[in-house]
Amino acid sequence: MDKRVERTQKLLLQSLMMFNLKNKNFYELSIRDLCEEAGIARQTFYRNYLVKEDIIIRQISNVMSDFRSVLKQQSFNASGFIQLLIQFWKQNQETFALIEWAGISNEFIRQLANFNKLVMEQHKAFGKNSDYIANYYAGATYMFLKTFMEKDDFSKEAYAKGAAVYNQLTNQCKGLFEPLN
Known part of the structure; x- marks a missing residue:
């Protein structure tokens, strides 16, 4: 660039x-x-x-690209994935705050859904319901991150506890990491 x-x-x-x-x-x-x-x-x-929203949209893309790079460097399961995602967005909380401020959560969710499809393909979980699954997890993840960002505890234990709650709610992200029957 x-x-x-x-x-x-x-x-x-x-x-x-x-x-x-x-x-x-x-x-x-x-x-x-x-x-x-x-x-x-x-x-x-x-x-x-x-438009000014494009500044934030480009930043979302940059952060998601950085996150993909981090994930490529290591293997991960559902628990590790969400812990990394929580930590990554906490490190980029200014961008997350801009998403909320500008009211463009739908763009974040759209980009996260596309990211989820990549995870599904990587884990051979892509199937006829992939769009539903990717969108469902994207919306749930956005709301989960929003709630998590509002908390003041960003200790290692809080990340682990947050990931455990998320994975319990989403059945270990089964649709992202293994095909749903």
């Missing part, structure tokens, strides 16, 4: 995070305000994005 594009993306993302921390209403935030805070021209914004 071009260094200028990367710099622009970073500046705009940081500006969004700053406005979120200041409790600025996302829908009242103008492109002009965002560009002034980032120190870039509006033309530069429109060269990279159509």
Whole structure:
């Protein structure tokens, strides 16, 4: 990626995070305000994005890509998968906060559903009901992460307990890691 594009993306993302921390209403935030805070021209914004939500959507994609890279480096089961997912999104909680702030949870869920399909393919669990399964787990995972992020305890024990609760609720993510009958 071009260094200028990367710099622009970073500046705009940081500006969004700053406005979120200041409790600025996302829908009242103008492109002009965002560009002034980032120190870039509006033309530069429109060269990279159509709307301000696109900044967050691109960041979701970046985080999901990073998570895929982490998973490729190790083998995992349902418990390990959700623990890694919880830890990963905790490390990226600013992005998660932006998703909530901008009201674009549907985009996060869509990307997570696509990710779930990859997990299903990797574990040879892909079948005729895969879309339902991938979407179900994506929605459940989003709500689980939202609840988990609201808690103040981010100890190793909290991650393990959270993963245990999630796996109990989802029957060990059976549809993602092995075919459903």
